[in-house]
Amino acid sequence: MKIPAIAPGTRLAASTAFGLIVVGLVIAMAASRPWLGLALAWDASSGTALVAASTGPAGSIPAGTRLVSVSAGGPAHVFSALDSTIEPDGNLATYTEYREFLASQDRLASIQAEPSLVFLDTDGRSHTVAPAAHRPLSTLPADFWIQVMVGFFAWMIAAAVWAFRPRETSARFLLFNGWTTLMFSPGAAVYTTREFGMPLAEMLLLKTMNFGGGLLFCGSMVALMLNYPRRMGPRGLGSVAIAAMAAWFIAQAFGIFDSMLVGRRIPVLVALAAMVGMAVAQWLGTRRDPVARAAMQWFLLSWVLCISLFVALTMVPQFLGVQTGAIQGYSFILFLLLYVGIAFGIIRFRLFDLGIWWFRTLAWIGGAIALITLDLLFLFGMQFSASWSLSLSLLACALLWLPFRNWLWDRTMRRPPAANDVFRHVLHVALAPTQAGRLERWQALQQQLFSPLEIAWADPVQDIQVDSDGIAMTLPGAGASPALTLRYPGAGRRLFTPADVRLAGQLVEMLAYAEESRESYAQGAREERSRIARDLHDDIGSRLLCGLHQPDLESARESMAQAIGEMRTIIHGLIGEQHPLDALEADLRHETGERLEAAGIALSWQGCDPALARITQVDYAVYKNALSAVRELTANVIRHAMATVVDVSMRLDAGRLVVDMRDDGRGFAAESDPSGHGLRNIRSRLEELGGAMQLESHPGGTRVRMEIPLRAPAAAPPRPAASARPSAPGQDSAAAAAAG
Known part of the structure; x- marks a missing residue:
């Protein structure tokens, strides 16, 4: 069965009951003895039992009394050093002495059990004590x-x-x-x-x-x-x-x-x-x-x-x-x-x-043991004074034990890698050209730092996790790297420690930050390449296309020259050069005048103060977007306004370029956008630069007022509008501004 x-x-429950029974029996045995209320200590100098304290039945015997013997109607028991032995095992030399100790204890117990005891002191006085039946637990x-x-x-x-x-x-x-x-x-x-x-x-x-x-x-x-x-x-x-x-x-x-x-x-x-x-x-x-x-x-x-x-x-x-x-x-x-x-x-x-504090605790224990041992050796073995023994012990520990402890620490404890080394390794991971390369380097870094016997992919986790025994540690995903579980660190010879958890946390945070920075850089590079591609397509490409469709050689050369000018502008923008305001004004006036003249529309131009325009520099983003916006508006005047005159004025006002463009065309409803998305595109482009646009339109004409800061925000790349492309003959230009 x-x-x-x-x-x-x-x-x-059974174990608790057994333990309580044993404790109860022991307490009962201690309390069952008759109680005198007397505490004796052996006085070797006088060969007597010295009363250290007295209370209860023996309260009449003054403390400090030296007792010679005790009796209870029979032979007196003369006190000896053997009677004061607390622990016989470590203080008696032979079993003969041990048996004498047992016999002496038995005689004293027999006397103690009597109803009345008589103690004799060194002055010949007798002290009678009547023991209580039981010893109070409080004593x-x-x-x-x-x-x-x-x-x-x-x-x-x-x-x-x-x-x-x-x-x-x-x-x-x-x-x-x-x-x-x-x-x-x-x-x-x-x-x-x-x-x-x-x-x-x-x-x-x-x-x-x-x-x-x-x-x-x-x-x-x-x-x-x-x-x-x-x-x-x-x-x-x-x-x-x-x-x-x-x-x-x-x-x-x-x-x-x-x-x-x-x-x-x-x-x-x-x-x-x-x-x-x-x-x-x-x-x-x-x-x-x-x-x-x-x-x-x-x-x-x-x-x-x-x-x-x-x-x-x-x-x-x-x-x-x-x-x-x-x-x-x-x-x-x-x-x-x-x-x-x-x-x-x-x-x-x-x-x-356990980790480091385990080693430190053992080191302190070792130091304490060495100090106590040396102190006892100097005090009892070499008979030095107490002060000399302690001083020599402290000196020996300082000269011998502390250097040995430091040497042992350096030999046995793992030191964390330096912060700059960790950062360099993490950057090496984050800058790998491919995701597979980053994952390979990330695993190699874990292998280098923790030496696990096994690295495996894990289910996603939010925080670093260590199993109850410290055999495995799971790292959350960082950037493009998935969650990983590392098992058996130190080539299987140790467990993961809190120091490993802290180091792994730093690695994950560093990698996430590095990959985020790398991705931000890559995104910026992609946006810059896209901008360059748009500029090349919208400006240079459109001008080259126009040149191919010109009816005469002179006009084609003019288009080629404009394309080269656009190329130069883009290159200046790439190398971070600024442009003088008078160059921007000259380009706008020249291009706008040519396009309006070809459409039979007169141009009235009022520019900035020439002296001020020569010394004023504008960022490439301001230059490019201002040029594109005016092109947009000019194209829409030509296509939709049916105007005869266009008035353009430019001036500087508190660090902003103010461009005011008017026509005498047929106008349009202010809530509409005859060019499709041109109005919204111009407004959005100027707002990105920190500028603004105001529009007024009625049957007698249209007025557009643009305010553009001379310094573009740091993160605002130029955004050429799609409708800025000059059209080839017979094709519509992608107009994206308000019509005049």
């Missing part, structure tokens, strides 16, 4: 609650990962590891914060929870590293590591070892060394697997931070003979960091976001 699957919520110190909560939350973090990934071997070992923390941390909370003594059975139980749980913690951590982020060795090797630690615990419990260093500290150090070796092996083994390496970064960051600081703060001082029991409870907080890092690695939380 198939066993039904258990929902993650059910697993998590439990902060480090008690810290150790209890560390055990509970470590268990819950491990259980949460296992609840959602129960089939992963790493999650199972993490769950077992969390259970060991739930054992050793609350166990230590009770006996390290005891008030007086502890019964033998309870002390053995708590020490079994603490030391046995600690050994199993080391074994399960080795097992976890054998399977995370990838499995190393046979499948059952992790269980062997746990069994080895359990066997060591049983061996020391049966008294095989006499040295506490060998029995209690060596296995921990061996396990730490094994963890370091496996961490290196895992790191080297994941160099081709960026996801596993990033997950390993979470583990290494938390592991180095937790284990290194824990060893530096507790174990190293103990080797140097320094009591660390007072800070041991607080140092357990470091284990929460370990579980958070492991959990983030297993669930692959924001693997792509």
